[in-house]
Amino acid sequence: MMLLLRHPDQMRRLRDQRGLLNSAVEEMLRFECPVQRGTFRFAGEEMVLHGQKIEAGQQVSAVIGAANRDPRQFPEPETFDITREPNRHRSFGRGIHFCLGAPLARAEAKIAVGRLLERFPAIDGDVRQPQWRANSGFRGMRELEVALG
Numbered sequence: 579m580m581l582l583l584r585h586p587d588q589m590r591r592l593r594d595q596r597g598l599l600n601s602a603v604e605e606m607l608r609f610e611c612p613v614q615r616g617t618f619r620f621a622g623e624e625m626v627l628h629g630q631k632i633e634a635g636q637q638v639s640a641v642i643g644a645a646n647r648d649p650r651q652f653p654e655p656e657t658f659d660i661t662r663e664p665n666r667h668r669s670f671g672r673g674i675h676f677c678l679g680a681p682l683a684r685a686e687a688k689i690a691v692g693r694l695l696e697r698f699p700a701i702d703g704d705v706r707q708p709q710w711r712a713n714s715g716f717r718g719m720r721e722l723e724v725a726l727g
């Protein structure tokens with residue numbers, strides 16, 4: 579909701595084209611990913627990654643929030659675009675530890691956002707300075723005050 583309220587043009591577009599709900603939720607996941615820094619891995623063998631030597635056994639941490647704004651992967655990464663396609667964000671991780679709850683989280687987001695837009699056509703709020711929790715691993719807001727209209 580914060581992203582839609584910050585981007586009224588995108589909110590209007592989603593209201594007009596409800597078929598965009600899937601790609602809108604994917605873009606929300608990319609743009610403000612709840613797990614910003616992800617977990618870490620231990621290198622199974624020595625390797626060079628983007629010119630950086632990594633020793634076998636060394637701990638490597640992936641910053642999902644940064645990957646999701648990588649300009650090599652996402653044209654205009656700082657633009658919130660609910661029609662973005664393809665959108666290969668890493669908000670649910672990747673590979674063998676890919677989030678087990680991803681289908682549930684996606685379904686919940688689609689139901690919540692879809693119903694809010696349906697029920698409250700005039701939803702509005704001052705979303706300039708939301709109160710964030712101090713946890714980048716499980717990032718979220720303490721609260722977001724909106725007026726339902």
Ligand code: HEM
Binds near residue numbers: 617618669670680
């Ligand atoms: C928007 C919501 C969610 C986000 C952004 C998210 C994100 C992630 C990420 C990034 C990972 C990968 C961690 C890694 O690679 O080490 C992960 C793993 C996991 N997630 Fe989620 N998650 C979400 C919701 C859920 C829900 C609702 C559940 C359960 C109902 C869940 C269960 C799990 C489990 C069990 C794993 C570990 C999978 C494994 O290690 O094989 N997640 N999640």
